[in-house]
Amino acid sequence: MSLNFRAGVLSLVILFLLLGIWEALNQPPDASKALSEFELLMGGSDQEARVPPPSSVLKHAYDELSNPFYDAGPNDKGIGIQIAYSIYRVLLGYFAAALIAIPLGFVIGMSPLMYRALNPFIQVLRPISPLAWMPLALFIIKDSEQSAIFVIFICSIWPMLINTAFGVASVRTDWVRVAQTHELSQLKTAFQVILPAAAPTILTGMRISIGIAWLVIVAAEMLVGGTGIGYYVWNEWNNLDLNSVIFSILMIGVVGMILDFALGTVAKIVQYEE
Amino acid sequence: MSKYFLSMEGLTKIFPSKEEDMVVFENINIGLNKGEFVCIIGHSGCGKSTIMNVLAGLDSPTSGSVIMDGHEVSGPSLDRGVVFQNYSLLPWLTAMQNVSFGVKARCPDWTREQVIAHSRKYLEMVGLEESLNKKPAQLSGGMRQRVSIARAFATNPKLLLLDEPFGALDALTRGIIQDELIKIWGETQQTVFMITHDVDEAILLADRVLLMTNGPKARVAESVLINLPRPRKRDTVIDDPNYYKIRNHLVHFLVKRSEELSGSVSDEDGGTIVIDPTKDTSTKVENTGEQDTNPQYERVAL
Ligand SMILES: Nc1ncnc2c1ncn2[C@@H]1O[C@H](COP(=O)(O)OP(=O)(O)O)[C@@H](O)[C@H]1O
Ligand SMILES: [Mg+2]
Numbered sequence: 001m002s003l004n005f006r007a008g009v010l011s012l013v014i015l016f017l018l019l020g021i022w023e024a025l026n027q028p029p030d031a032s033k034a035l036s037e038f039e040l041l042m043g044g045s046d047q048e049a050r051v052p053p054p055s056s057v058l059k060h061a062y063d064e065l066s067n068p069f070y071d072a073g074p075n076d077k078g079i080g081i082q083i084a085y086s087i088y089r090v091l092l093g094y095f096a097a098a099l100i101a102i103p104l105g106f107v108i109g110m111s112p113l114m115y116r117a118l119n120p121f122i123q124v125l126r127p128i129s130p131l132a133w134m135p136l137a138l139f140i141i142k143d144s145e146q147s148a149i150f151v152i153f154i155c156s157i158w159p160m161l162i163n164t165a166f167g168v169a170s171v172r173t174d175w176v177r178v179a180q181t182h183e184l185s186q187l188k189t190a191f192q193v194i195l196p197a198a199a200p201t202i203l204t205g206m207r208i209s210i211g212i213a214w215l216v217i218v219a220a221e222m223l224v225g226g227t228g229i230g231y232y233v234w235n236e237w238n239n240l241d242l243n244s245v246i247f248s249i250l251m252i253g254v255v256g257m258i259l260d261f262a263l264g265t266v267a268k269i270v271q272y273e274e
Numbered sequence: 275m276s277k278y279f280l281s282m283e284g285l286t287k288i289f290p291s292k293e294e295d296m297v298v299f300e301n302i303n304i305g306l307n308k309g310e311f312v313c314i315i316g317h318s319g320c321g322k323s324t325i326m327n328v329l330a331g332l333d334s335p336t337s338g339s340v341i342m343d344g345h346e347v348s349g350p351s352l353d354r355g356v357v358f359q360n361y362s363l364l365p366w367l368t369a370m371q372n373v374s375f376g377v378k379a380r381c382p383d384w385t386r387e388q389v390i391a392h393s394r395k396y397l398e399m400v401g402l403e404e405s406l407n408k409k410p411a412q413l414s415g416g417m418r419q420r421v422s423i424a425r426a427f428a429t430n431p432k433l434l435l436l437d438e439p440f441g442a443l444d445a446l447t448r449g450i451i452q453d454e455l456i457k458i459w460g461e462t463q464q465t466v467f468m469i470t471h472d473v474d475e476a477i478l479l480a481d482r483v484l485l486m487t488n489g490p491k492a493r494v495a496e497s498v499l500i501n502l503p504r505p506r507k508r509d510t511v512i513d514d515p516n517y518y519k520i521r522n523h524l525v526h527f528l529v530k531r532s533e534e535l536s537g538s539v540s541d542e543d544g545g546t547i548v549i550d551p552t553k554d555t556s557t558k559v560e561n562t563g564e565q566d567t568n569p570q571y572e573r574v575a576l
Binding site: 199 | 364366376380410
């Protein structure tokens, strides 16, 4: 049996074990007692709130996923629509960041002067929590949607900028010399030698960035509200619909995985072996 | 001066440092004829790669100049092809793409087909027709070096600079590629300047071997003519009665005199003497202590 197969079996065993424990621990109490509406909402008659069992989450997931794109007003949209809003914001902020970070990273990586001149700014701006920019963004941009995009922009820029600069600065001098002895212009050297040489490092930065961006969008949407998966989680919590909360948490994980997988695929394409 | 295709005139390279400036070599005056194959031998660290970088135009001399074909070398150029010590192929390109990278740079107005055909011709010359689409990581050290030799020859430079091209190869592979190098050089008649630390390799390939003293302040002490008939074959060249005269002379220089002569005063022309060990039948190479007084040594005429 191959290792992959055994690992797959083990994964399934662990999954069912966890689901089983979860299910067993969260059975609703006997239905014999009449429950008040409030008690029903809280998941039973106990004082403690009760997490819904996996069976009911799965049933809910099935319902949601069989009609993901319905739109019944501002507070009732399908999960597909909410996720689409979030992905749209993430990609917009992310690509805007890439558009600035990669060329700027090139300049910093190629020029020791620019590196030294810009390094203090990067060191100060980078550790700022992206959400700390939110009030300022809301004040200046005056639009919650665009502020969320701005926050994504600002959090994705650093890993891409730093990795691009590092990747470009550590391109082997031999390869640059090959470009020089072939009389390649600056532009051709950048595109034909430095870019492919630094591409794996740049892609690593892009992969870190998309991960951070997806983490941050949930928090940002909880703050700005309106639409998006982050808003959805928060809204369902306010509705005390824990089925939806758990379901959307899982969806956040799945989408994050897909985004990472997409960039991982691109990274594989530009990877080279020395 | 202009009688040489390539001439180094008073070439000096100093790497400045805080404590003491590092004088790598001083006042080197050497000329290469067109179509000549010249090897330079010296102990590691004496500045061979530094000279080559200056010749390539990748590094500039502290003083002195390099004149090629009547023009001063002032930067890298396609007229000077370089094979670096560690192959320096671009690892994300296949063998074919690495060679056509050079061809495209040389002939920007060629069609794709022309570029491919030209590149293929040179890759076939070095026996790589089976591996055109392999990346460097999939090739052995010897095959990689063949690709970089093919890349250098395919751009048809006026001068070819090779920095210990076979340094990392096993003896067998080395021999095969040496043969290929001779063959391809015979077909193209390019001027070649090659760094090596292998005496037998130098004798097999070169018309002339330059001997460098140990650094710092290295200089080219001798220019040894390799007066052996061509074509030379690895297995038969050693039967030539002159082979061991030349070999002993070179080895003796390396083990003994490169150290003795190091840092010694160099006069206005760099103090390079031309030697033909094959004509020197009376002096045994083992007792060359008095060679400096031997009348047959002439000054390099520059
Ligand atoms: N960029 C540099 N800065 C300072 N010293 C250098 C530099 N490059 C080479 N050197 C020194 O110059 C000497 C000659 O180096 P190199 O030309 O590489 O020797 P070789 O190729 O003959 O082994 C060495 O002592 C080396 O340390
Ligand atoms: Mg060297």
